[in-house]
Amino acid sequence: MGKFALDLAHMLAGGLVLVSFMLLYQDRMSGLLRVFALHAVVLSASVAWQAYAQGAPHLYITAAIALVLKAIIIPLALDRMVVRLGVHRSIDAVGGIGPTMLLGIGLVALSMTVMLRAAADADPLAREDLAFALSVVLLGMLMMVTRRNAVSQVVGFMSLENGLILAATGARGMPLVVEISVAFSVLIAFIVIGVFLFRIRERFDTVDVGALDEYRGGNQ
Amino acid sequence: MSAFAAGLPFNPATAIIVIPALSAVALALMPGYRLTARLNVLAAFLTFLAALTLLTARPASGGYLMVDDLNVVFIVLGTFVGFTTSAFSASYIGHELEAGRLTPANLRFYHAMYQTLMFAMNLALLTNNIGVMWVAIEIATLTTVLMVGIYRTHAAIEAAWKYFILGSVGIALALFGTILVYMAARPVIGEGHDAMVWTALVEHAKDFNPDLLNVAFIFLMLGYGTKVGLAPLHAWLPDAHAEGPTPISAVLSGLLLNVALYAVLRFKMLMAANPEAISPGPLMVTLGLLSLIFAGFMLYRRRDIKRLFAYSSIEHMGLITFAFGMGGPLANFAGLLHMTMHSLTKSAIFFAVGHITQAKGTRRLSEITGLTESHPLLGWGLVAGVVAIAGLPPLGLFMSEFLIVSSTFAREPLLAVPLVFGLLVAFGALMLRLSGMAFGEPAGSTAPVKASYVPLFAHLGLVLTAGIYLPAPLVVWFQNVARLLG
Numbered sequence: 001m002g003k004f005a006l007d008l009a010h011m012l013a014g015g016l017v018l019v020s021f022m023l024l025y026q027d028r029m030s031g032l033l034r035v036f037a038l039h040a041v042v043l044s045a046s047v048a049w050q051a052y053a054q055g056a057p058h059l060y061i062t063a064a065i066a067l068v069l070k071a072i073i074i075p076l077a078l079d080r081m082v083v084r085l086g087v088h089r090s091i092d093a094v095g096g097i098g099p100t101m102l103l104g105i106g107l108v109a110l111s112m113t114v115m116l117r118a119a120a121d122a123d124p125l126a127r128e129d130l131a132f133a134l135s136v137v138l139l140g141m142l143m144m145v146t147r148r149n150a151v152s153q154v155v156g157f158m159s160l161e162n163g164l165i166l167a168a169t170g171a172r173g174m175p176l177v178v179e180i181s182v183a184f185s186v187l188i189a190f191i192v193i194g195v196f197l198f199r200i201r202e203r204f205d206t207v208d209v210g211a212l213d214e215y216r217g218g219n220q
Numbered sequence: 221m222s223a224f225a226a227g228l229p230f231n232p233a234t235a236i237i238v239i240p241a242l243s244a245v246a247l248a249l250m251p252g253y254r255l256t257a258r259l260n261v262l263a264a265f266l267t268f269l270a271a272l273t274l275l276t277a278r279p280a281s282g283g284y285l286m287v288d289d290l291n292v293v294f295i296v297l298g299t300f301v302g303f304t305t306s307a308f309s310a311s312y313i314g315h316e317l318e319a320g321r322l323t324p325a326n327l328r329f330y331h332a333m334y335q336t337l338m339f340a341m342n343l344a345l346l347t348n349n350i351g352v353m354w355v356a357i358e359i360a361t362l363t364t365v366l367m368v369g370i371y372r373t374h375a376a377i378e379a380a381w382k383y384f385i386l387g388s389v390g391i392a393l394a395l396f397g398t399i400l401v402y403m404a405a406r407p408v409i410g411e412g413h414d415a416m417v418w419t420a421l422v423e424h425a426k427d428f429n430p431d432l433l434n435v436a437f438i439f440l441m442l443g444y445g446t447k448v449g450l451a452p453l454h455a456w457l458p459d460a461h462a463e464g465p466t467p468i469s470a471v472l473s474g475l476l477l478n479v480a481l482y483a484v485l486r487f488k489m490l491m492a493a494n495p496e497a498i499s500p501g502p503l504m505v506t507l508g509l510l511s512l513i514f515a516g517f518m519l520y521r522r523r524d525i526k527r528l529f530a531y532s533s534i535e536h537m538g539l540i541t542f543a544f545g546m547g548g549p550l551a552n553f554a555g556l557l558h559m560t561m562h563s564l565t566k567s568a569i570f571f572a573v574g575h576i577t578q579a580k581g582t583r584r585l586s587e588i589t590g591l592t593e594s595h596p597l598l599g600w601g602l603v604a605g606v607v608a609i610a611g612l613p614p615l616g617l618f619m620s621e622f623l624i625v626s627s628t629f630a631r632e633p634l635l636a637v638p639l640v641f642g643l644l645v646a647f648g649a650l651m652l653r654l655s656g657m658a659f660g661e662p663a664g665s666t667a668p669v670k671a672s673y674v675p676l677f678a679h680l681g682l683v684l685t686a687g688i689y690l691p692a693p694l695v696v697w698f699q700n701v702a703r704l705l706g
Contacts, residue, residue: 164395
């Protein structure tokens with residue numbers, strides 16, 4: 001593989017980490033969804049480049065799924081949903097933006113140290129891809145922890161899944177069954193979540209998960 | 221592949237997967253809950269029969285399915301509990317329908333989901349591909365999420381949401397671990413499907429890059445450990461047990477936790493096959509002890525009967541993980557026996573609890589008293605179940621707990637101290653709660669309840685028999701598995 005191929009793959013994977021950071025500081029729902037769409041576009045580009053560089057045409061399917069489903073359909077659907085629910089203005093976050101970003105940087109440093117050492121004798125593309133993918137996974141998790149709002153938790157979860165797809169495509173020759181199933185599971189997960197969101201709307205008139213806690217009552 | 225397809229109708233391993241899958245479709249299409257409830261039982265029974273044939277004739281492992289001593293234990297136990305729970309469920313849901321908590325449409329969905337869950341769990345146990353195993357466990361998670369939320373109350377939705385979020389994060393970590401295992405296997409086995417086939421992996425594991433395997437195991441342990449319900453990743457478990465229908469609590473405790481544990485064990489075997497990789501034992505021992513002691517203390521503060529037994533499941537899964545973490549023929553044997561006994565006992569307890577909550581119309585422990593007087597059969601059934609789960613002789617769990625404790629004393633006396641401490645704490649809590657529930661002045665409704673006692677007492681009978689006499693072939697079989705686990 002040429003040096004250019006390697007550089008471009010790194011740039012795209014690194015771009016995904018960067019967009020994950022952008023997700024962390026969004027304070028408006030519409031902005032969050034737009035950045036998530038960008039996240040999916042970068043993922044799709046990264047996967048498509050892997051497909052070209054590895055000469056693995058089946059990866060184009062994964063790229064197409066990411067582009068159509070996660071960059072277009074899901075953000076649009078979620079956008080309509082949040083407008084209808086009237087929660088598009090602001091996002092409740094636990095802790096400030098500053099500490100969250102610092103924590104995020106720490107997580108990226110952690111995943112770099114762990115993965116670069118563990119995968120030292122894998123080929124360079126896979127090694128750095130794994131390190132970036134783990135960063136995206138951890139940042140997605142951080143987002144799920146620091147957001148109270150159900151929709152932004154869902155976005156956090158989907159960005160986490162994007163990191164997994166990046167890892168799976170970086171692993172050269174990984175059987176297709178896994179990629180398809182990951183994409184498919186996102187779809188199922190989305191349906192499940194959609195059902196939940198509507199039920200939550202039906203009952204609470206809010207999608208703030210914090211509101212759910214009030215109903216816990218004495219059922220501990 | 222063609223030989224595999226040709227063998228379809230006659231291969232019991234395939235039947236175990238195909239029967240629930242077809243039943244799920246059929247039950248989704250069929251109206252009328254009485255008929256579907258019976259068909260659900262029938263399908264579960266047929267699956268169990270197919271599982272029993274694995275004991276005698278064992279099909280050869282292929283690229284897709286594999287059958288060895290280890291997963292036969294899980295399959296037979298799982299399909300048996302699946303069958304008895306479906307029988308309990310048939311009597312349970314009739315009452316829920318009369319009480320208006322579920323509609324016929326809900327029930328159709330419920331039965332289809334029940335069989336989908338069975339399908340996913342059997343697939344996870346029988347597949348020879350670690351990627352397919354991951355997919356199957358994910359399907360099992362999603363179906364249980366939907367079933368936990370089926371009552372659509374505030375609490376049920378919250379429980380399902382929490383379960384979904386924590387379960388997804390766990391399953392995501394497990395996928396990352398699976399990818400890392402593939403990465404470790406690829407340079408040795410080569411690209412493609414073969415590098416995810418478990419039998420090939422374990423054969424070549426000694427040549428894998430140990431660093432990559434170590435990181436992979438951490439992710440797999442945390443990921444699947446979330447599904448096992450190990451502290452501190454257990455937060456979903458009590459809610460999911462408490463808010464869903466009681467048959468689902470029985471299946472969760474009796475089956476799904478075991479399936480997740482099975483995944484952990486498979487990867488532990490992979491680690492053990494590589495001499496340079498870290499030993500997975502200490503991690504499992506730590507998580508196991510932590511869960512045991514934490515759950516033991518949490519048992520004292522429960523006010524809800526289903527949450528009480530959910531924490532007891534955390535306690536026992538901790539104990540089982542501890543035993544497998546210790547390793548060695550004796551501890552593995554004890555862990556395996558304890559897992560079997562716990563599945564049988566805990567699902568029996570949930571059968572009793574299901575009928576009790578229906579009779580009393582509440583899950584609050586303070587409003588459930590004097591059961592042995594108001595509902596003698598149910599009350600004594602519960603007493604027997606709790607006595608068993610607390611580890612008193614002569615029941616089966618006494619023997620397995622005794623083996624775990626004595627083998628720990630023999631090898632790591634220092635570890636035995638916190639172990640015994642945790643067991644005693646949990647024992648005290650269970651006895652305290654039991655005396656409140658079973659004896660004293662009966663409170664609330666004393667109306668008789670239409671319950672099916674057969675599954676409850678069948679399980680308790682098995683646990684009692686195992687405590688008194690373990691058949692020699694069973695002992696030999698479990699010893700083989702224990703050796704396999706290393």
